[in-house]
Amino acid sequence: MRNLYKNALGISAFTASATPAFAGIDEQVNEAFAAFTGPFVSFIFAPIPGTAFPWIVMWLVIAATVFTLYFGFVQLRFFKHSISLVKGDYSDPNDAGEVSHFQALATALSGTVGLGNIAGVAVAVGIGGPGATFWMILAGLLGMASKFTECTLGVKYRNEYEDGTVSGGPMYYISKGFAEKGLPGGKFLAVLFAIFCILGALGGGNMFQANQAHAQISGIVGDFPGWITGIVFAAVVFIVIVGGVKSIARVTEKVVPFMGIMYVAAALVILLVNFDQIGWAFGQIFAGAFTGLGVAGGMVGALIQGFKRAAFSNEAGVGSAAIAHSAVKTKEPITEGFVSLLEPFIDTVVICTMTALVITISGQLIVDPATGNYAIEAGKIATVGGTSGVALTSAAFASAFSWFPYILAIAVILFAFSTMISWSYYGLKAWTYLFGESKNSELTFKIIFCVFIVIGAAASLGPVIDFSDAAIFAMAVVNITGLYFLMSVVKAEFDSYKERLASGEIKKFEH
Amino acid sequence: MTTTLVVGLDGQGSGDRALAYAKRMAGLIGKCELLIVYVIEWSPYSFQTAEENAQRHKRREEEIATAMERIIDPAIKSLKDDGVKAKGMVRHGDVADTLNAISVEANADQIIVSRSSEGGFAKRIFGSSTANLVMSASVPVTVVG
Numbered sequence: 292m293r294n295l296y297k298n299a300l301g302i303s304a305f306t307a308s309a310t311p312a313f314a315g316i317d318e319q320v321n322e323a324f325a326a327f328t329g330p331f332v333s334f335i336f337a338p339i340p341g342t343a344f345p346w347i348v349m350w351l352v353i354a355a356t357v358f359t360l361y362f363g364f365v366q367l368r369f370f371k372h373s374i375s376l377v378k379g380d381y382s383d384p385n386d387a388g389e390v391s392h393f394q395a396l397a398t399a400l401s402g403t404v405g406l407g408n409i410a411g412v413a414v415a416v417g418i419g420g421p422g423a424t425f426w427m428i429l430a431g432l433l434g435m436a437s438k439f440t441e442c443t444l445g446v447k448y449r450n451e452y453e454d455g456t457v458s459g460g461p462m463y464y465i466s467k468g469f470a471e472k473g474l475p476g477g478k479f480l481a482v483l484f485a486i487f488c489i490l491g492a493l494g495g496g497n498m499f500q501a502n503q504a505h506a507q508i509s510g511i512v513g514d515f516p517g518w519i520t521g522i523v524f525a526a527v528v529f530i531v532i533v534g535g536v537k538s539i540a541r542v543t544e545k546v547v548p549f550m551g552i553m554y555v556a557a558a559l560v561i562l563l564v565n566f567d568q569i570g571w572a573f574g575q576i577f578a579g580a581f582t583g584l585g586v587a588g589g590m591v592g593a594l595i596q597g598f599k600r601a602a603f604s605n606e607a608g609v610g611s612a613a614i615a616h617s618a619v620k621t622k623e624p625i626t627e628g629f630v631s632l633l634e635p636f637i638d639t640v641v642i643c644t645m646t647a648l649v650i651t652i653s654g655q656l657i658v659d660p661a662t663g664n665y666a667i668e669a670g671k672i673a674t675v676g677g678t679s680g681v682a683l684t685s686a687a688f689a690s691a692f693s694w695f696p697y698i699l700a701i702a703v704i705l706f707a708f709s710t711m712i713s714w715s716y717y718g719l720k721a722w723t724y725l726f727g728e729s730k731n732s733e734l735t736f737k738i739i740f741c742v743f744i745v746i747g748a749a750a751s752l753g754p755v756i757d758f759s760d761a762a763i764f765a766m767a768v769v770n771i772t773g774l775y776f777l778m779s780v781v782k783a784e785f786d787s788y789k790e791r792l793a794s795g796e797i798k799k800f801e802h
Numbered sequence: 803m804t805t806t807l808v809v810g811l812d813g814q815g816s817g818d819r820a821l822a823y824a825k826r827m828a829g830l831i832g833k834c835e836l837l838i839v840y841v842i843e844w845s846p847y848s849f850q851t852a853e854e855n856a857q858r859h860k861r862r863e864e865e866i867a868t869a870m871e872r873i874i875d876p877a878i879k880s881l882k883d884d885g886v887k888a889k890g891m892v893r894h895g896d897v898a899d900t901l902n903a904i905s906v907e908a909n910a911d912q913i914i915v916s917r918s919s920e921g922g923f924a925k926r927i928f929g930s931s932t933a934n935l936v937m938s939a940s941v942p943v944t945v946v947g
Contacts, residue, residue, distance in 0.1 A: 384903065387894040388842065398852050456856055
C-alpha cells in the first residue's frame with residue numbers, strides 16, 4: 292500500500308521537500324545506501340524472466356489462490372458468518388469489556404485503508420486503464436483467503452503474559468508452529484520476518500507516510516522545509532506512543548473511519564448522479580480487463596497493474612494484519628480469521644472499486660476520438676491536466692465537488708498518521724521479539740521510530756524508501772512460506788469449527 | 803420464595819440513595835435478596851489502537867477489580883452489617899441494556915436505580931441511562947430521586 296504513490300507523486304515530492312542543509316548529506320547517504328541495498332530491492336521487485344510481471348506480485352497471487360482452493364472458497368461461503376461475528380451475534384455477554392471482533396477489524400483496517408486506496412488505484416487505472424479494476428477486484432477477493440489464514444494463526448500462537456497483555460504475529464506463529472510440527476528453521480524464519488518487519492515499519496510505515504503528508508501540506512500552504520512537518524508529526528506520535536496520551540490516537544481512530552465513510556459516500560453520490568454511466572463504466576472495466584482497450588501492454592498490462600495495486604493496498608499475505616488481530620481474546624482463533632477476511636473486501640473490493648469507478652466516469656481519462664481507445668502518452672493514459680496518482684483522484688472528485696481536494700488533503704494527512712501509529716505497533720512487536728519485552732527496549736524502538744519520522748519528512752531518501760518497501764514485501768516472502776507449512780493447522784481448526792457450528796454447539800447469544 | 807431486587811449503582815452519592823431505599827424495601831419485604839450491580843459503560847463498537855487492544859484484557863481485569871473494591875464491596879458490607887442478604891457484580895456494557903439483561907437472567911422482581919446524575923448538555927446528546935432503562939426494561943423499575 293505504501294510503495295505505489297512513489298510513482299504517483301513522483302520522486303520529485305521527495306526532492307521538493309529536501310532542505311538545502313540536508314542536501315549534501317542526503318546525496319552521500321543516498322549513494323551509499325543505494326549501492327548497499329540495490330541488489331535486494333532489484334531482487335524483490337524483479338520481473339519474471341521474459342515478462343514485466345514482478346515475481347513478488349505473482350507470489351502473493353499464487354498464495355491467495357492456493358489458500359482459496361485449500362479452504363474451499365471460505366471467503367464466499369463464510370462471508371455472511373463473518374458479518375455475523377462482527378455484529379457480535381456469537382459474542383458471549385460475559386466477555387463484554389474484552390476487545391470485540393468489530394474493534395479488531397477496525398484497528399486492522401485503519402492500518403491498511405489509506406493512501407493505497409486513493410493514490411494507488413489512480414496509478415493502476417492511469418496506467419492499466421479501467422480494465423485494471425477487474426483484476427484488482429479479483430486479487431482482493433482472493434486475498435481474503437490469505438488474511439483468513441494468517442490471522443487465524445496470529446491468534447492461535449500468540450503469547451499471553453502473566454500481566455494479561457498479549458503479543459502475536461508471524462514471528463510467533465512461525466517459531467511456535469514450526470516447533471510444534473517438528474519442522475526445522477522456524478526460529479530463523481521468525482527472526483528474518485522480525486527484521487524485515489522493523490525495516491518495513493520504519494520505512495513504508497513511517498518515513499514514506501511522513502513524506503507524503505508533508506507533500507500534501509506543502510501542496511496547500513506552499514513549500515516549506517520538510518523537517519518542520521517532521522518535527523510536528525514526530526512530536527504528536529511521541530506523545531501518543533511514548534507519553535501514552537491515548538486521547539490523540541483515539542481521536543484519530545474515530546476520525547479515520549469517518550473519513551473513510553465520507554470518501555465512500557462522496558463516491559456514491561457521484562455514482563448516483565451519473566447512474567446512467569455506471570453500466571458503461573462496468574462495460575469499460577470488463578472490456579478493458581480482457582482487451583486492455585489499447586492501453587500500454589494490453590490485457591497483461593491491465594492485469595499487472597490491477598494485481599499489483601490490490602496486493603499493495605490490502606497487505607494480504609504480508610503478515611501485518613496478523614499482528615493487529617492477535618489481541619482479541621477469543622476461545623476460537625478461527626473466528627478472528629473469518630473477521631479479517633472482510634478487510635481485503637472492504638479495502639479493495641469496495642473502496643478501491645469506488646475510486647476506480649469515479650475516475651472512469653469523471654472523464655479525466657482522455658479518449659482518442661479517432662480510435663475510440665484511450666489516448667496514450669509516455670506509457671500512461673493521457674489525463675485532463677496531465678494528473679496522476681492522488682492528483683488524478685482529487686481531480687476526478689473535484690469534477691463533482693469543487694471543495695473535495697481540501698477534504699482529501701486532510702484525509703491523506705490523517706491516514707498517514709493512523710498508518711504510522713499502526714506500524715509503530717507492528718514494528719514494536721517485531722523489535723521486542725528480537726530484543727525482549729522490557730520497558731527500555733520498547734522505549735529505544737519508539738524513540739528510533741520518532742527520529743525516522745523527521746528524517747522521512749525532511750530528506751529525499753529515495754533508495755531508503757525503495758528498500759523499506761522491499762522490506763514490507765520481503766515480509767510476505769517469509770510469512771507466506773510459513774503459511775504454506777502451517778495451513779494444515781488452520782484446516783484442522785476450520786473443520787472442527789464447521790462441525791460444531793453445524794451441530795449447534797456453537798450458537799448465537801441472545802443480546 | 804425469595805424476592806430479588808437489582809440495584810444499579812453509579813459510584814456517586816445518588817447511588818447511595820438507591821441503596822438506602824433498597825435496604826428499606828428489603829426490610830419491609832422480609833425474605834429478600836439484593837443484587838448490587840455496577841455497569842462500566844463500554845461499547846464493542848468503539849475504535850481503539852492496536853496497543854490498546856493488546857492491553858485490553860489487563861485493563862478490563864483492573865477496571866473490574868477497582869469497581870469491586872471501591873463501589874460494590876463497601877455496599878455489600880454495609881448491607882451485610884444490617885443483616886440484608888446481598889450479592890454484587892461488575893459488568894461492562896451499555897448501562898440500561900446490561901441492567902435489564904441481568905435482571906431478566908436473575909429473575910428479579912424489580913430494578914432500583916437513582917435519578918440520572920448526568921445533566922445539561924451531555925444528557926441532551928447522549929440521553930440518560932436511567933431514562934433508557936425506564937423505557938426499555940422488561941422488569942418494573944423504581945427510580946429514586
